[in-house]
Amino acid sequence: MRQRFEGTDDYVATEDLKVAVNAAIALERPLLIKGEPGTGKTVLAYEIAKALDAPLITWHIKSTTKAHQGLYEYDAVTRLRDSQLGEIGVKDVKNYIKKGKLWEAFESPVRPVLLIDEIDKADIEFPNDLLQELDRMEFYVYETNETIKAAIRPIVLITSNNEKELPDAFLRRCFFHYIRFPEAETMNEIVEVHYPNIKQKLVSEALNVFYQIRDVPGLKKKPSTSELLDWLKLLLNEDIPPEALKEKDPTKLIPPLHGALLKNEQDVHLFERLAFLARREPRN
Numbered sequence: 001m002r003q004r005f006e007g008t009d010d011y012v013a014t015e016d017l018k019v020a021v022n023a024a025i026a027l028e029r030p031l032l033i034k035g036e037p038g039t040g041k042t043v044l045a046y047e048i049a050k051a052l053d054a055p056l057i058t059w060h061i062k063s064t065t066k067a068h069q070g071l072y073e074y075d076a077v078t079r080l081r082d083s084q085l086g087e088i089g090v091k092d093v094k095n096y097i098k099k100g101k102l103w104e105a106f107e108s109p110v111r112p113v114l115l116i117d118e119i120d121k122a123d124i125e126f127p128n129d130l131l132q133e134l135d136r137m138e139f140y141v142y143e144t145n146e147t148i149k150a151a152i153r154p155i156v157l158i159t160s161n162n163e164k165e166l167p168d169a170f171l172r173r174c175f176f177h178y179i180r181f182p183e184a185e186t187m188n189e190i191v192e193v194h195y196p197n198i199k200q201k202l203v204s205e206a207l208n209v210f211y212q213i214r215d216v217p218g219l220k221k222k223p224s225t226s227e228l229l230d231w232l233k234l235l236l237n238e239d240i241p242p243e244a245l246k247e248k249d250p251t252k253l254i255p256p257l258h259g260a261l262l263k264n265e266q267d268v269h270l271f272e273r274l275a276f277l278a279r280r281e282p283r284n
Helices: 015-027 041-052 076-085 101-107 131-136 168-172 184-194 200-214 225-237 242-246 265-280
Strands: 031-035 056-060 072-074 097-099 113-117 138-141 146-149 155-160 175-179
Touching (some): 015 041, 015 155, 015 175, 031 041, 041 056, 041 113, 056 101, 097 101, 101 113, 101 138, 101 146, 131 138, 184 225, 200 225
Parallel strands (some): 031 155, 031 175, 056 113, 113 155
Antiparallel strands (some): 072 097, 138 146
16 A cells, blocks of 8 residues: 555645655655754654555654664673673674664664665765665664665655755755745644644734744844744743733843844844834834
C-alpha cells in the first residue's frame, strides 16, 4: 500500500508541503526542509510519523556531532579498561559498539521516519560524510566485519536553518522544499488548531500586530509562528482585550507582553526609538 501524507488534525500542512513530502516518499530520497526557525520543520517529522503510523527516530545535530556517530561508536577505552580488570565478555567486540540513529533506523522491522534535525549546525563536511550511507542505505562496521543494510528504506527528513551552505553533491540526493512563512489566512488556521475556542477579534488584532512587527525594517530577529502562539497564550492567560492591541497612543507602540515576540535588546530598542519618534511627530 502506497504511503501518503495528507497532514494531521494538529498540523496545518499547505498543499505544496504535502506534495513535497509525498514526492520524497515516492522517490525514496531524503526530504530536505528549509525555512525560518519556528516554521514547523522539526514538528513536521513528528506529524508524518503520526499520520503514517510509523516509528520516529530523531537525531538532533549539534556543532560537535560527527557523521560516524549516526552509524555507530566503538568504545575502545572501556574495552581496554575491562580487559585490564578481567571482565567477562571483553573478547566480544559487539559489547563495545553503540548503535547510532541510522543503524537503529536500518534495523527497524517497519518503515520508520528518520529525522536528522538542523544538519547545518555540524561541520561543513558532515553532509558529505553521510552521502553513501543515505544513498545506498548501508554501511560497513570494521570492528565486526559486517555490513548493516536497511531492512526497509526509512523515510528521511533533514532540516536546515540555512546557517551554512550544504554541498552540491548532498543536495543532488535530496528532494528540497522551502517552508515559506505562513500568510495570514494559513496562520489563522494554525492558531485555530492550537486554540480552537479563541475569539476571532483577538486573533485578528494579534495577527495585525504580529505581521506589522515582522515588517519593521532593521529588525534583527523576526518573530516566528511558535512565538506568535506563545504570545497568544499569554494574551489569553492575562485576559488582554483585543482593544489593547489597537493602541494608537505613540507612547505605547510596543505591544503588551512583547517579550514573547521580541527576543533581543536591539529589537526592543528599535521599537523604543520608533515610539520616541512617534511622540515627536506633530499632531493634527
